[in-house]
Amino acid sequence: MALMFTDQDFEEKVLKSQKPVMVDFYAERCGPCKAAAPVIEELAEAYKEKMVIGKLDVDQNQTMAGKYGVMSIPTVILFKDAKEADRMTGFAGKEGYEKLIKKVLGEE
Amino acid sequence: MRQLIIIGSGPAGYTAAVYAARADLKPLMFSGEVAGGQLMNTRVVENWPGTKEGVMGSELMMEMREQAKKFGAEIIDKKVNKVDLEGKVKKIWAGKEVFESRAVIVATGAESIMLGVSGEKEFLGRGVATCAVCDAPFYREKTVYVIGGGDAAAEDALTLTKYAKEIFLVHRRDQLRASKIMAKRVQENPKVKILWNTELKEIIGKEKVEKIRIMNNQTGKEEEMVTDGVFMAIGHKPATEIFKDQLELNEKGYIKTKMSYPGVTTTSVKGVFAAGDVVDWHYQQAVTAAGMGCQAALDAERYLEDKNE
Numbered sequence: 001m002a003l004m005f006t007d008q009d010f011e012e013k014v015l016k017s018q019k020p021v022m023v024d025f026y027a028e029r030c031g032p033c034k035a036a037a038p039v040i041e042e043l044a045e046a047y048k049e050k051m052v053i054g055k056l057d058v059d060q061n062q063t064m065a066g067k068y069g070v071m072s073i074p075t076v077i078l079f080k081d082a083k084e085a086d087r088m089t090g091f092a093g094k095e096g097y098e099k100l101i102k103k104v105l106g107e108e
Numbered sequence: 109m110r111q112l113i114i115i116g117s118g119p120a121g122y123t124a125a126v127y128a129a130r131a132d133l134k135p136l137m138f139s140g141e142v143a144g145g146q147l148m149n150t151r152v153v154e155n156w157p158g159t160k161e162g163v164m165g166s167e168l169m170m171e172m173r174e175q176a177k178k179f180g181a182e183i184i185d186k187k188v189n190k191v192d193l194e195g196k197v198k199k200i201w202a203g204k205e206v207f208e209s210r211a212v213i214v215a216t217g218a219e220s221i222m223l224g225v226s227g228e229k230e231f232l233g234r235g236v237a238t239c240a241v242c243d244a245p246f247y248r249e250k251t252v253y254v255i256g257g258g259d260a261a262a263e264d265a266l267t268l269t270k271y272a273k274e275i276f277l278v279h280r281r282d283q284l285r286a287s288k289i290m291a292k293r294v295q296e297n298p299k300v301k302i303l304w305n306t307e308l309k310e311i312i313g314k315e316k317v318e319k320i321r322i323m324n325n326q327t328g329k330e331e332e333m334v335t336d337g338v339f340m341a342i343g344h345k346p347a348t349e350i351f352k353d354q355l356e357l358n359e360k361g362y363i364k365t366k367m368s369y370p371g372v373t374t375t376s377v378k379g380v381f382a383a384g385d386v387v388d389w390h391y392q393q394a395v396t397a398a399g400m401g402c403q404a405a406l407d408a409e410r411y412l413e414d415k416n417e
Contacts, residue, residue, distance in 0.1 A: 071316070072242065
């Protein structure tokens, strides 16, 4: 299961995480985000040993979306050691996300 | 070997899948990496018959997908990257994997056109946006520009009125191409100003969009305008790249079909049918696409019944 992040627990769950984290910035109203949702779930399951994968609803959590300059959704941002390691805007399919994940895990 | 492969997952593709599945053709659909087509980026669809209150574009498409699956259509969320349609066995590649079928329905639709101006790609997701439903709330109390003059541009402008402080619609002609009802709503909305005969020339910024340069194509006068966002809605082109050496296309790149009875959706190659916005350069509606998807499924069914094919 993909985790749900909020403005309140973002520091604890994302920035302080021991493992790298991928955050899917999304909203209910956004069609491409809906198309991305099952892929995010699938990846969360497939990479659960190595990585934390979760979602942040930008309508409910505007602080973090604003802080990281998210202006288009879906946007995924990968965090490693409390820093942004990479990001991708627009749903690029499972392969696109896996490329990012492998890059941040050093599995390329 | 499979009977039927459907490429594309907009209203044409899903309708074809529903009909073909109900005819027991066990269709395989390649929906692309991002399933659902253009309606996934639409807010409320108000002209889908039977939905008096309107329906969310993305919800309508998810429903169609479930309906196709319910009747036994198999769906693979991959993009087709190569086809070989000659002869009785059609070959379809998704990545390195190849699939074979006796008949194919092409319903790949159309994709958004970008203008190709400087800054457009660079600032995508940083002030340049293509989906107003998705991104409008990021522009609360801001000044934004929408580029285009068709229904998509009108809808984007109206969506933005809920959030943005002011919206400028930049259109290169002196009247809107949008449907009358949409054009009227845009023109009557006090937050929207239309800049007629105007073209976008450049998008300028450092980290994100800060300004745009526009030109009046009557006077040639150029101006720089301060803005927070630019929504691109200039139109679409048919997604026919992989078919151009396989099927006969018209001069604008749309797939040519017979357009007469029987076998309206028949392409230049036997056993290959086409439906929806990949064919239709004129109407381009969800309902017309769905109607054509139905025709394509029935045409394919008839073709498959002939044991000699």
